[in-house]
Amino acid sequence: MSISVNLEAQILDKANSEAQILKNAFASVGTLVINVMSSPGSGKTELISVLSDELRAQGSKVAVLVGDCATDHDAKRLSPHVDWVEQIQTKGVCHLEARMFTPYLDDLLQLAPQFLFIENVGNLVCPVDFDLGESIRVSLLSTTEGEDKPAKYPDLFRTCHITVISKADLIEAVEFSEHEARHYIELVSPKTNTIKVSARTKEGIEELAQAIRAITAQTKEGS
Ligand SMILES: Nc1nc2c(ncn2[C@@H]2O[C@H](COP(=O)(O)OP(=O)(O)OP(=O)(O)O)[C@@H](O)[C@H]2O)c(=O)[nH]1
Numbered sequence: 001m002s003i004s005v006n007l008e009a010q011i012l013d014k015a016n017s018e019a020q021i022l023k024n025a026f027a028s029v030g031t032l033v034i035n036v037m038s039s040p041g042s043g044k045t046e047l048i049s050v051l052s053d054e055l056r057a058q059g060s061k062v063a064v065l066v067g068d069c070a071t072d073h074d075a076k077r078l079s080p081h082v083d084w085v086e087q088i089q090t091k092g093v094c095h096l097e098a099r100m101f102t103p104y105l106d107d108l109l110q111l112a113p114q115f116l117f118i119e120n121v122g123n124l125v126c127p128v129d130f131d132l133g134e135s136i137r138v139s140l141l142s143t144t145e146g147e148d149k150p151a152k153y154p155d156l157f158r159t160c161h162i163t164v165i166s167k168a169d170l171i172e173a174v175e176f177s178e179h180e181a182r183h184y185i186e187l188v189s190p191k192t193n194t195i196k197v198s199a200r201t202k203e204g205i206e207e208l209a210q211a212i213r214a215i216t217a218q219t220k221e222g223s
């Protein structure tokens with residue numbers, strides 16, 4: 001038992017020091033890294049696409065590293081909306097790790113985008129423990145998956161600065177209670193900023209872009 005616990009601690013220590021290297025590197029070129037985490041199909045790729053359209057319209061450069069077990073479908077979807085995108089195929093691994101970014105680091109540092117979105121592998125458990133050098137964590141709670149995901153998977157929602165209630169255009173169709181969802185989010189993460197968004201109607205996209213810009217400003221003041 002103690003051997004496996006020590007091994008896990010050592011693996012996480014190594015991952016965290018790799019993340020710190022990424023954090024320093026991205027900070028040195030003024031890139032804000034945003035780790036986006038949620039269940040499969042909750043709307044991460046669609047959200048990053050429309051959010052990137054908004055941020056680029058305001059003059060920012062946006063890059064994305066997107067993780068899936070297999071396929072490059074999401075990178076292809078994102079490509080028209082961003083300045084740079086690469087797909088990481090994890091071959092079954094249920095989360096992204098900082099070491100997986102090494103092949104892309106030189107390109108990214110040269111591009112020096114204002115924003116680097118990391119679309120994590122769709123999973124509400126495994127990505128939580130892996131620091132990817134991000135300054136912001138965003139979780140999605142889709143209206144199609146029920147209100148109580150934050151109560152069932154508290155660790156993920158607890159570690160996020162922003163929680164997006166995604167697919168807001170479907171609230172009525174799936175009889176989703178926003179009130180109940182906000183209650184569960186606040187129970188596990190009282191300080192999180194919860195924003196209701198639809199990638200279809202663009203409701204909430206401007207507010208989300210502003211929230212990310214506000215954190216960017218705070219991060220710069222603090223460094
Ligand atoms: N109605 C509606 N559908 C949406 C919205 N956002 C995403 N979708 C749809 O939901 C499905 C899944 O969206 P994705 O963006 O692929 O979800 P994802 O979280 O990236 O999925 P994985 O990468 O597989 O984890 C797609 O069919 C999208 O078109 C939204 O705001 N409203």
Ligand SMILES: [Mg+2]
Nearest residue numbers: 044045074119
């Ligand atoms: Mg996706």
